[in-house]
Amino acid sequence: MAPDHGRVHALIVGISAYPHLTEGAPTDGPTLGLRSLQSAARAAFCVHEWIAGHGFAGRAPGDLQLLVAPSELEAAEEPAVATATSPCTWKAVAHAANHWREVASEDSDDVALFYFAGHGLQRGRGDHVLLLEDFGDGEGAHLHRAVDSDTLIGGMTVAEERPNMARLQFYVFDACRDTHKTLTDRYEKTDVTPLWDVPKVENVDRAARRTSVLYTAGDGMLAYGIAGHQSIFSEALLACLGGSAACAYDDEYGERRWHVTGTSLQRGLNSVVDRLNADYGTQQRFEIRDGSGELVLNELSAPPPAQLRVSVTPEEAVDWAAVDIVESDTATTIFSTASPFHPHPFSKEVPAGYYDAHIAVSPPDDRPHTRRRAKLVEPPATDFVIQAATPAA
Amino acid sequence: MSLVLDRRREVADGPGLHVLLVGVSRYPHLEEGSGPPADSTFGMGQLASPGIAAYRLFQYLEARAHPVAPLATCRLLIAPSEEELAALPELAEADAGPPTLESFLQAAEEWRADAARHRDSVAVAYLAGWGIESTASEQLFLLSDFGNGIGPLFRSAVSLHSLYAGMAPHPWQPDMARTQLFAYDVGRRGVPAEQHHLTLNATAVFDSAPISLDDRAAMTLYAARPGQLPYGVPGQGTFFGDALMLCFDGRGATPVDTPDGTRWDVTIASLAAAMHEQMRVFGERLDLDLDVDVGGAVRDFPLLHLEHAPPVEIVIAAEPGVPHALRDETEEVVWSGEPVAAEGPVRLEVPAGFYRLDVGDRRGRWRLAKPPSATWGATATDERHGA
Numbered sequence: 147m148a149p150d151h152g153r154v155h156a157l158i159v160g161i162s163a164y165p166h167l168t169e170g171a172p173t174d175g176p177t178l179g180l181r182s183l184q185s186a187a188r189a190a191f192c193v194h195e196w197i198a199g200h201g202f203a204g205r206a207p208g209d210l211q212l213l214v215a216p217s218e219l220e221a222a223e224e225p226a227v228a229t230a231t232s233p234c235t236w237k238a239v240a241h242a243a244n245h246w247r248e249v250a251s252e253d254s255d256d257v258a259l260f261y262f263a264g265h266g267l268q269r270g271r272g273d274h275v276l277l278l279e280d281f282g283d284g285e286g287a288h289l290h291r292a293v294d295s296d297t298l299i300g301g302m303t304v305a306e307e308r309p310n311m312a313r314l315q316f317y318v319f320d321a322c323r324d325t326h327k328t329l330t331d332r333y334e335k336t337d338v339t340p341l342w343d344v345p346k347v348e349n350v351d352r353a354a355r356r357t358s359v360l361y362t363a364g365d366g367m368l369a370y371g372i373a374g375h376q377s378i379f380s381e382a383l384l385a386c387l388g389g390s391a392a393c394a395y396d397d398e399y400g401e402r403r404w405h406v407t408g409t410s411l412q413r414g415l416n417s418v419v420d421r422l423n424a425d426y427g428t429q430q431r432f433e434i435r436d437g438s439g440e441l442v443l444n445e446l447s448a449p450p451p452a453q454l455r456v457s458v459t460p461e462e463a464v465d466w467a468a469v470d471i472v473e474s475d476t477a478t479t480i481f482s483t484a485s486p487f488h489p490h491p492f493s494k495e496v497p498a499g500y501y502d503a504h505i506a507v508s509p510p511d512d513r514p515h516t517r518r519r520a521k522l523v524e525p526p527a528t529d530f531v532i533q534a535a536t537p538a539a
Numbered sequence: 540m541s542l543v544l545d546r547r548r549e550v551a552d553g554p555g556l557h558v559l560l561v562g563v564s565r566y567p568h569l570e571e572g573s574g575p576p577a578d579s580t581f582g583m584g585q586l587a588s589p590g591i592a593a594y595r596l597f598q599y600l601e602a603r604a605h606p607v608a609p610l611a612t613c614r615l616l617i618a619p620s621e622e623e624l625a626a627l628p629e630l631a632e633a634d635a636g637p638p639t640l641e642s643f644l645q646a647a648e649e650w651r652a653d654a655a656r657h658r659d660s661v662a663v664a665y666l667a668g669w670g671i672e673s674t675a676s677e678q679l680f681l682l683s684d685f686g687n688g689i690g691p692l693f694r695s696a697v698s699l700h701s702l703y704a705g706m707a708p709h710p711w712q713p714d715m716a717r718t719q720l721f722a723y724d725v726g727r728r729g730v731p732a733e734q735h736h737l738t739l740n741a742t743a744v745f746d747s748a749p750i751s752l753d754d755r756a757a758m759t760l761y762a763a764r765p766g767q768l769p770y771g772v773p774g775q776g777t778f779f780g781d782a783l784m785l786c787f788d789g790r791g792a793t794p795v796d797t798p799d800g801t802r803w804d805v806t807i808a809s810l811a812a813a814m815h816e817q818m819r820v821f822g823e824r825l826d827l828d829l830d831v832d833v834g835g836a837v838r839d840f841p842l843l844h845l846e847h848a849p850p851v852e853i854v855i856a857a858e859p860g861v862p863h864a865l866r867d868e869t870e871e872v873v874w875s876g877e878p879v880a881a882e883g884p885v886r887l888e889v890p891a892g893f894y895r896l897d898v899g900d901r902r903g904r905w906r907l908a909k910p911p912s913a914t915w916g917a918t919a920t921d922e923r924h925g926a
Binding site: 268270271272296299300324325346347348349350351352353354355356357364365366367402409410412413416417431432433434435436437439440459460474475500502517518519520521522529530531533 | 672674675676700704707727728729732735747750751752753754755764765766767796797798799800808811812815816819830831832833834835836837838839868869870893895904905906907
């Protein structure tokens with residue numbers, strides 16, 4: 147971590163244990179039939195650990211607040227999460243948010259980061275409500291103990307009273323966005339208690355802020371987690387920031403380096419979320435509102451690992467194909483096989499970079515054929531399909 | 540009339556590309572307009588590039604693009620300025636409809652109905668003209684009859700969130716196209732705080748449908764960041780529109796390995812990355828802060844398949860007097876020479892792909908040359924690689 151300037155100030159909230167949610171509660175009651183979660187607190191804990199260890203967007207860790215309410219399972223799986231347990235009630239979150247906003251508004255070069263894992267819901271399209279620990283306590287309206295994501299973001303704007311607000315802001319809402327019929331069908335209004343007032347903003351201030359928002363669920367969709375571990379999305383996000391979303395670039399000396407940018411993060415998240423969905427049988431998706439573009443979110447000190455999958459087409463060439471795969475920069479052979487090409491397809495984790503493939507096909511009809519190909523192997527996974535001549539006429 | 544291209548018969552029951560293009564340069568009720576002025580104009584006046592930008596995009600899609608689903612329908616609504624008409628007289632003869640509120644709502648409804656016929660279809664909307672950011676999550680697009688005095692001031696401004704949300708798959712339209720691109724070449728400034736209440740009366744494009752599983756790859760691309768305006772060249776087009784066509788035409792392409800070889804596709808995700816880059820390039824030339832804002836469900840779904848690898852300019856900052864050789868991935872030499880200092884860098888146009896620059900007896904590194912250009916110098920070689 148070599149921060150250029152500024153610091154990242156983060157408010158990270160993970161709520162698994164909701165004391166007012168009970169198993170089997172009716173969906174038309176004050177708790178909407180929701181149950182406590184098993185991965186949100188650990189997800190937040192992992193995000194906090196990562197930011198504390200790496201910083202973010204070239205900024206060193208600054209003021210990092212972690213509020214977690216873990217489940218018993220999470221606490222058993224990761225005792226450090228239990229140690230970090232702290233109130234995640236509306237009042238506690240509002241207090242932490244105020245502190246976060248004050249710290250983030252001290253230096254415009256700083257970065258403000260917000261991460262929430264827990265229950266969420268949607269009242270209408272584009273909406274996102276985050277439910278806090280004391281949700282369902284029976285006081286006030288249904289969403290009395292909740293935070294509206296638009297209000298949260300709106301209150302962090304650059305404004306007259308906060309001219310030095312962090313210009314770069316990241317929000318991750320790792321929570322469901324499904325609707326609840328009790329709210330949508332029964333009530334005219336289901337207000338959320340405002341976290342703060344949203345200032346009116348001049349165009350120059352509006353333009354000054356670059357805000358990236360990651361919703362880990364699209365309209366009407368769910369967020370997923372693995373009980374006792376972390377959420378699918380947090381796992382994907384941290385893998386991506388750590389290298390799975392990295393892209394190559396040449397530095398000023400012509401040396402190849404790797405970093406994660408806003409754009410490469412989108413691409414990496416697609417791949418990693420798809421893989422995790424396949425592994426866990428989930429249907430996690432995500433939506434973005436990205437203002438980070440080509441901004442660098444994490445600079446890597448070495449090429450990240452990438453899964454290389456090599457295959458030969460057409461299929462009938464596989465029996466007669468000898469294949470060598472060489473890491474281009476170091477001339478290191480990472481895979482070599484005489485014909486037949488076995489195992490096919492070949493898969494291996496390698497350092498990301500450029501690779502050469504040399505294929506020699508020696509079919510029985512005595513028409514040998516050789517071919518070379520180059521490939522940029524990027525994380526998280528790259529398919530390298532080598533075409534060979536059809537062995538027999 | 541807005542349906543300027545109709546190939547639904549050819550597409551039959553299969554998937555197709557359905558396009559809605561709107562370009563508003565002439566606003567009769569804004570400053571220096573031909574009609575009675577609106578009660579408030581917020582400093583907005585006549586434009587001179589959105590009309591031609593929308594028309595050029597239509598021409599491009601009709602003649603040159605290779606979408607993953609065949610072009611099936613194109614609806615075009617334009618109100619070009621005199622300057623645009625002078626630059627491109629055929630704009631006057633285009634069978635396009637007027638971009639008024641009524642025409643827009645009708646065209647949008649028909650576009651949605653076409654897009655909802657096959658889930659493998661692709662829906663593209665390009666809207667150019669004045670825009671206003673009503674709230675952080677709500678953007679308005681002003682149609683040509685904005686401020687006509689009928690109803691609330693913002694009656695002829697439409698909610699872009701409503702457009703996006705109305706194109707979601709749900710039980711009323713289960714076969715909605717799952718690949719969608721919303722390109723908004725519009726301003727994103729807010730109205731003065733004391734008049735903000737006026738924006739609350741904008742028109743929704745579609746009824747709010749029930750929320751259900753939204754599994755689209757649907758990207759919104761804004762030509763400006765919040766609080767900013769997009770730019771164009773009067774009578775020629777907009778930078779965002781130009782960037783979009785350049786990216787469709789290859790600059791947004793990414794190599795995809797297929798059993799039949801490497802294919803160059805423009806995908807939703809590759810387009811997002813390339814638009815950032817292309818707008819940055821335009822901005823550098825003009826000393827403007829140009830960028831795009833990306834949103835939505837940006838998944839790696841293909842939009843276009845290119846017929847060939849797109850061209851790339853490789854700029855070689857060569858070592859004078861030393862033999863150079865540029866090789867393609869089969870190690871064939873595609874260029875060689877002994878550069879002369881006085882001639883400056885060597886510029887080559889080659890098909891996008893993998894190349895290696897060998898300088899003297901130093902073997903180069905493989906590099907992927909992607910559009911639009913790559914600058915390589917002697918540092919691209921490294922003696923560690925051996926001969």
